[in-house]
Each structure stands twice: as C-alpha cells, then as structure tokens.
Amino acid sequence: MSDFSRLSINTATTKNISLADAVRLYSDAGLQSIGVWRDRVEEAGLDKAARLISDAGLTVSSLCRGGFLTAADAAGQRNALEDNTRAIEEAATLGTHELILVVGGLPAAGPLAGDSAGTGAPTEGAKDVVAARARIADRLAELVPVAAEHNVRLVLEALHPMYAADRALLSTLGQALDLAAPFPAETVGVVVDTFHVWWDPQLEEQIRRAGGEGRLASYQVCDWNLPIASDALLSRGYMGDGYIDFATIGKWVSDTGYAGPVEVEIFNRDIWDAPPAEVVETVKARYAEHVLPYL
Amino acid sequence: MSDFSRLSINTATTKNISLADAVRLYSDAGLQSIGVWRDRVEEAGLDKAARLISDAGLTVSSLCRGGFLTAADAAGQRNALEDNTRAIEEAATLGTHELILVVGGLPAAGPLAGDSAGTGAPTEGAKDVVAARARIADRLAELVPVAAEHNVRLVLEALHPMYAADRALLSTLGQALDLAAPFPAETVGVVVDTFHVWWDPQLEEQIRRAGGEGRLASYQVCDWNLPIASDALLSRGYMGDGYIDFATIGKWVSDTGYAGPVEVEIFNRDIWDAPPAEVVETVKARYAEHVLPYL
Numbered sequence: 001m002s003d004f005s006r007l008s009i010n011t012a013t014t015k016n017i018s019l020a021d022a023v024r025l026y027s028d029a030g031l032q033s034i035g036v037w038r039d040r041v042e043e044a045g046l047d048k049a050a051r052l053i054s055d056a057g058l059t060v061s062s063l064c065r066g067g068f069l070t071a072a073d074a075a076g077q078r079n080a081l082e083d084n085t086r087a088i089e090e091a092a093t094l095g096t097h098e099l100i101l102v103v104g105g106l107p108a109a110g111p112l113a114g115d116s117a118g119t120g121a122p123t124e125g126a127k128d129v130v131a132a133r134a135r136i137a138d139r140l141a142e143l144v145p146v147a148a149e150h151n152v153r154l155v156l157e158a159l160h161p162m163y164a165a166d167r168a169l170l171s172t173l174g175q176a177l178d179l180a181a182p183f184p185a186e187t188v189g190v191v192v193d194t195f196h197v198w199w200d201p202q203l204e205e206q207i208r209r210a211g212g213e214g215r216l217a218s219y220q221v222c223d224w225n226l227p228i229a230s231d232a233l234l235s236r237g238y239m240g241d242g243y244i245d246f247a248t249i250g251k252w253v254s255d256t257g258y259a260g261p262v263e264v265e266i267f268n269r270d271i272w273d274a275p276p277a278e279v280v281e282t283v284k285a286r287y288a289e290h291v292l293p294y295l
Numbered sequence: 296m297s298d299f300s301r302l303s304i305n306t307a308t309t310k311n312i313s314l315a316d317a318v319r320l321y322s323d324a325g326l327q328s329i330g331v332w333r334d335r336v337e338e339a340g341l342d343k344a345a346r347l348i349s350d351a352g353l354t355v356s357s358l359c360r361g362g363f364l365t366a367a368d369a370a371g372q373r374n375a376l377e378d379n380t381r382a383i384e385e386a387a388t389l390g391t392h393e394l395i396l397v398v399g400g401l402p403a404a405g406p407l408a409g410d411s412a413g414t415g416a417p418t419e420g421a422k423d424v425v426a427a428r429a430r431i432a433d434r435l436a437e438l439v440p441v442a443a444e445h446n447v448r449l450v451l452e453a454l455h456p457m458y459a460a461d462r463a464l465l466s467t468l469g470q471a472l473d474l475a476a477p478f479p480a481e482t483v484g485v486v487v488d489t490f491h492v493w494w495d496p497q498l499e500e501q502i503r504r505a506g507g508e509g510r511l512a513s514y515q516v517c518d519w520n521l522p523i524a525s526d527a528l529l530s531r532g533y534m535g536d537g538y539i540d541f542a543t544i545g546k547w548v549s550d551t552g553y554a555g556p557v558e559v560e561i562f563n564r565d566i567w568d569a570p571p572a573e574v575v576e577t578v579k580a581r582y583a584e585h586v587l588p589y590l
Contacts, residue, residue, distance in 0.1 A: 106538055127539065128540055128543065129494070129543070133496070160456060160457065161456045161457070162456070162457040162523060165494075165537075165538040166521055169494070171494050171496060172496060198459075199424070199459035199460075199466050200456075200466070201428070201466060201467060201470040201473075226460055227525075227527065232522065232523045242460075243401055245423055248423065
C-alpha cells in the first residue's frame with residue numbers, strides 16, 4: 001500500500017467540479033491536503049470554502065494564485081495590489097501559508113491579459129522586458145509587508161519560458177530566487193513545478209539553493225507532453241505520459257530536506273473531460289509509480 | 296535608403312523555392328549574403344550550390360544545420376559523427392566559417408527523431424537530461440578537431456526550452472557558452488537567435504560574455520508570435536509582429552562589437568505560402584524599421 005500522506009491534488013486538475021465535490025472526492029481517496037484555485041473559492045464563498053475544507057479534515061497545500069504584477073499604469077498597479085491583498089487574506093482564511101504568484105507577462109496594449117492570452121502584439125514600450133521585471137520587483141516589495149502581517153508566504157512561480165510574453169516574465173528558478181533575495185524566506189518563497197523547470201540546465205543547483213535559503217515552499221508535479229497543445233496552457237500530462245525525469249528531480253528536491261506536500265496540478269482538456277473519480281485514481285497510481293519512490 | 300549590407304536571409308524563410316531561385320531573389324534584392332539550409336544544398340548538389348552562390352556574388356553567412364548529438368547507442372553516435380563531418384565539409388565548400396548546430400533532444404525510444412517530433416514518450420532511461428547533455432559534450436569533443444581541420448566553427452544554438460524534449464537540450468546562451476568553454480573560440484561559437492533567447496533573464500550578461508570570449512558567431516532575428524502555432528516549430532514571425540524588443544537585444548549584441556551578418560530565419564506557414572519576392576521585401580522593410588536602427 002503506497003503512502004499518499006504527502007500527495008495533494010489541485011482543484012484545477014478536476015476543473016469541472018465544485019469545491020465541495022473536489023473536497024469530498026479527494027478526502028474519500030484518502031488524501032490529507034488539497035491545492036485550491038481561487039475560482040473555486042470565489043464560487044463557494046471564502047468562509048464556506050474554508051469550512052468545507054477543514055470539516056473534511058483536509059489542509060490547504062497552497063492557494064493559486066496571485067500575481068500579475070507587470071502593469072505599467074497606475075490603475076493597473078493599484079488593481080494588482082488590491083487583488084493580491086485579497087488573495088493574501090484568502091490564503092490566511094483558508095489556513096495555508098503558501099500563496100502561489102504568477103507574476104504576469106508583458107503588459108498588452110490594452111488591459112492586462114489576466115486569464116486570457118493577449119490579443120495582438122503590444123506597443124513598442126510594452127515589450128521592454130527589463131522594465132517589466134523591475135515593476136514586478138517593485139510590486140513584490142509593496143506586498144511583502146501585507147503578506148507578513150497575515151503570516152502568508154508569497155511563493156514565486158517560475159513559468160515555462162513559452163509563457164513569458166503573456167503570462168510570466170519569471171522563467172527560471174534562479175531568477176525567482178534572485179527576485180526573492182531581498183526579502184525574508186518566511187515571506188517570499190519559490191515553487192518547483194516540474195512542467196515549468198524540468199529543462200533548466202541550472203535546475204539541480206537552484207533547487208539546492210532554494211532549499212539552503214529555506215525558500216522551497218511547494219513541489220508540484222505533472223508531465224511535459226508533446227506535441228504542445230493547441231492551447232499551450234493545456235499541455236500538461238499525468239506523470240509518466242511525457243518526458244520528465246521525476247526520479248532525478250524528486251531526488252534533488254528531497255535532498256534539500258523538503259518534506260511538504262507534493263501537489264499535482266494538471267491543465268489538460270482530456271483529463272478535465274474524464275470522470276473526476278477516475279482522474280484521482282490515475283493521479284494516485286502515477287504518483288505511486290513515478291514520484292513517491294524518489295522522495 | 297537603408298543599408299542592407301549586413302542583412303542575410305536564410306533559405307528556410309523562403310522554404311518553397313530552390314537554392315537557385317533564392318540566390319537570384321536575394322541577390323536581386325541587393326543582399327550580400329545568404330543563410331543556407333542543408334536541404335537546399337543537397338537538392339542542388341554541393342559543388343553546384345557553391346558555384347550558384349559565388350557566381351551571384353553572395354557569401355554564405357551560415358550553414359544550417361548539424362547537430363543531433365544525443366544518441367545513447369553506438370550506431371546513433373556513429374551516424375551523428377558521419378553526418379556532422381559531412382556538414383563540416385559542406386560548410387567549408389560553401390565558403391562559410393559558421394556551421395550552426397542544433398544539439399538534439401532526449402533520445403526517443405526508437406531511432407532519433409531528426410526532423411520530425413518524436414512519437415510517444417521515451418523509455419525511463421531516455422529521459423535522463425543530465426546524461427544526454429554529457430553525451431552532447433562528448434560528441435562535440437570528437438567533432439572539434441574535424442571542424443578545426445576544415446577551418447569551420449561549430450556554432451552552438453540554444454533553442455527555446457519548448458523544444459528541449461524533442462530538439463535541443465541546449466536551452467540558454469549561458470549553457471551554450473559553458474559547453475563551448477573547453478574549446479578554442481575560433482572552433483566553437485554560439486549564435487544569438489532572438490526567437491529562442493529573448494525571454495532569458497541572463498541574456499544581457501551572456502551576450503556580453505559571448506562577445507568577450509570571441510564566440511559570438513551569428514545574430515539571427517525573427518519575432519515571437521502568439522498564440523504558439525499548432526506546429527510549434529512554425530511560431531516565428533516577421534520582426535515587429537510579436538513580442539520581442541529588438542532595440543534592446545540589438546544594442547546588447549552591437550555593444551560586444553559584433554559586426555557580422557544579421558540573418559533572418561523564419562519558419563511560418565503563412566510566410567512560406569506567400570510570394571517569395573513579397574516575403575523578401577517585407578523582411579527588408581521590417582529589418583529597416585525594427586533591427587537596423589539599433590545595430
């Protein structure tokens with residue numbers, strides 16, 4: 001019998017069901033924690049969401065997600081602060097220490113892209129990657145005291161470089177650690193998501209660094225499938241279906257002493273369309289085969 | 296009147312025409328150099344290809360491409376050596392010093408993927424990125440004396456990380472320079488291709504390093520378009536159509552003292568289907584607007 005005590009599933013993996021259904025499903029499957037996407041919290045209402053989860057005896061491994069910090073205009077920057085302050089409060093209410101941040105891509109010509117990819121190319125100034133990254137650092141500095149006050153950690157997520165333009169100008173774990181460096185490790189951390197970072201030639205060294213600095217806040221696993229899906233966001237697969245060497249990366253993570261939850265977050269149309277109970281069983285089987293032996 | 300003396304177009308940009316037609320077209324457009332893909336050389340025959348190009352008064356900015364060095368079996372490794380030796384001889388015959396190398400992805404379960412994406416996921420051992428990268432370094436060491444003998448430079452191309460699994464486990468300019476480090480700069484160089492590296496947080500520093508080490512062998516430009524094309528290889532666009540800040544990257548490249556050709560290599564179905572003369576005019580116009588002012 002495999003030990004599923006560290007396995008957590010993110011609600012985004014079973015996107016089509018409510019938070020109440022996800023909580024019941026994961027709990028019935030013997031899991032002890034759940035990763036929560038904010039859309040499910042909003043639907044349920046924050047206090048009810050917190051109650052649903054704690055009544056089922058689950059803990060929240062992370063809340064996804066805050067971020068989108070690259071706006072160049074005052075209104076966009078104010079919106080980012082307000083939205084992230086709400087996200088911090090939600091994390092605190094849900095009893096999780098870890099709030100995942102997706103920092104945002106290049107500011108589009110129009111309003112920030114948010115959840116939908118930008119349409120058309122941005123204006124010349126809006127292509128300035130260096131300036132956009134400086135704004136990310138500025139917004140982070142403003143959010144750190146808010147997070148500290150709520151005992152929530154801002155967890156920087158490096159996204160695969162194929163999302164740099166429209167979603168996250170934070171592309172490597174090393175860059176995330178550089179961005180985190182000015183702030184206390186209990187308030188700014190990083191997540192290792194295999195899908196986003198598996199290719200990185202500096203991965204071993206930067207995972208070791210993250211552990212050494214006490215910033216390794218979350219380990220998320222799913223596979224890199226090919227071909228890339230027509231909606232590139234949905235290219236993730238079950239562990240074992242793609243190209244990622246979970247044995248090696250799992251060992252690097254474990255060698256840091258990381259002993260927290262291992263969260264499975266898969267965006268994939270076929271998986272979303274499958275019966276949720278079947279999805280959870282497959283996640284458990286793949287975790288037992290490809291991930292757990294190397295932790 | 297813009298100065299097109301440094302502009303080179305790669306035959307892959309006008310994929311549907313013969314080498315003879317490309318030579319005539321680029322030459323009539325006032326260009327002085329041409330980037331050559333090996334498929335066009337093979338079609339024309341090597342000696343005839345060399346003659347066609349020199350008779351038109353063009354020089355070859357680079358030959359694309361050798362590489363695919365990750366095979367784990369003896370036969371695959373022998374094939375890689377033979378094919379790359381041929382590519383080196385072709386580069387020498389064509390009178391170019393720069394042979395671009397795409398190093399290859401994870402070895403698939405079956406024969407090496409070559410030009411078509413691998414089908415299905417590889418076996419467990421074949422997912423070992425660290426071991427595959429070590430084999431790349433081993434093959435490179437074997438090829439360096441062959442290249443030196445022919446006065447050809449092996450030019451390592453970092454490809455966008457979205458191609459790491461099936462095409463190139465060399466994903467950043469810094470990694471390319473690390474791989475090149477044991478060898479003389481006149482025999483192993485690197486290329487900066489904006490499409491592949493624009494997102495890299497270490498880009499400025501690594502371009503400076505490439506220049507300082509005398510390894511900056513080629514500057515290639517095209518844009519990063521969204522959404523990613525259904526065939527991810529074909530996501531490239533004309534400069535100005537996507538998200539890349541050519542002003543900033545062009546300045547970083549120029550600051551190293553690089554004064555060589557600027558090669559436009561675009562894989563894009565719509566561009567391939569357009570009239571080639573129109574494509575060349577558009578390339579010139581976009582080069583004049585987005586690239587030349589910052590060189």
